[in-house]
Amino acid sequence: MSTGERNFSHKATLGALMIFLYREEPRFHQPYQFLLALQEIDSLITKWRYAHVMLVQRQIGSKMGTGGSSGYQYLRATISDRYKVFVDLFNLSAFILPLAFRPPLPEGVERILNVHLSGNAMKDVEEMRKRCKELEIMGQNAKARTEKEHFSPGVVGTSV
Numbered sequence: 261m262s263t264g265e266r267n268f269s270h271k272a273t274l275g276a277l278m279i280f281l282y283r284e285e286p287r288f289h290q291p292y293q294f295l296l297a298l299q300e301i302d303s304l305i306t307k308w309r310y311a312h313v314m315l316v317q318r319q320i321g322s323k324m325g326t327g328g329s330s331g332y333q334y335l336r337a338t339i340s341d342r343y344k345v346f347v348d349l350f351n352l353s354a355f356i357l358p359l360a361f362r363p364p365l366p367e368g369v370e371r372i373l374n375v376h377l378s379g380n381a382m383k384d385v386e387e388m389r390k391r392c393k394e395l396e397i398m399g400q401n402a403k404a405r406t407e408k409e410h411f412s413p414g415v416v417g418t419s420v
Contacts, residue, residue, distance in 0.1 A: 267348055273352075276348070277352055279291045280292065280295070280353075280355075280356055281357065282365065284392050285365070285373055286373075287373045295349055298346045299346060299349050299350060302345050306339060306344065309335070309338055309343070310339055313332065313336050316332050317332045358400070359392060359393055
């Protein structure tokens with residue numbers, strides 16, 4: 261951090277990736293919501309920066325900024341990913357796998373994660389996992405249908 265780098269450590273990146281991959285596990289619900297909140301904060305800051313840049317452009321145009329900066333041009337440069345605080349969280353999506361390809365948690369790890377759950381709660385977790393898989397399959401099927409309809413040749417110029 262002292263060098264200005266905002267990259268997560270390797271261990272932190274693996275932890276965040278595990279939370280993203282296994283977000284339906286009860287122990288990861290709150291950490292996942294927390295990571296989403298951090299992304300939302302970063303997005304809101306970026307939106308504010310953009311609104312500020314547009315305000316400056318309308319008010320002072322291309323004149324020098326109030327702090328001696330190049331004004332609009334300087335502020336415009338601050339909208340890039342370089343100035344995101346949690347850019348590593350946004351980059352995690354490159355590693356997310358579809359549920360069907362995600363490796364199952366090892367039994368020992370799953371037991372440790374679910375140690376606080378009673379028998380009924382474990383049944384609920386299993387039911388939730390099945391439903392998540394069903395929903396993902398439904399989403400994949402819908403996407404395939406949409407792509408097929410979008411890219412299939414149709415008759416042009418006909419109306420109902």
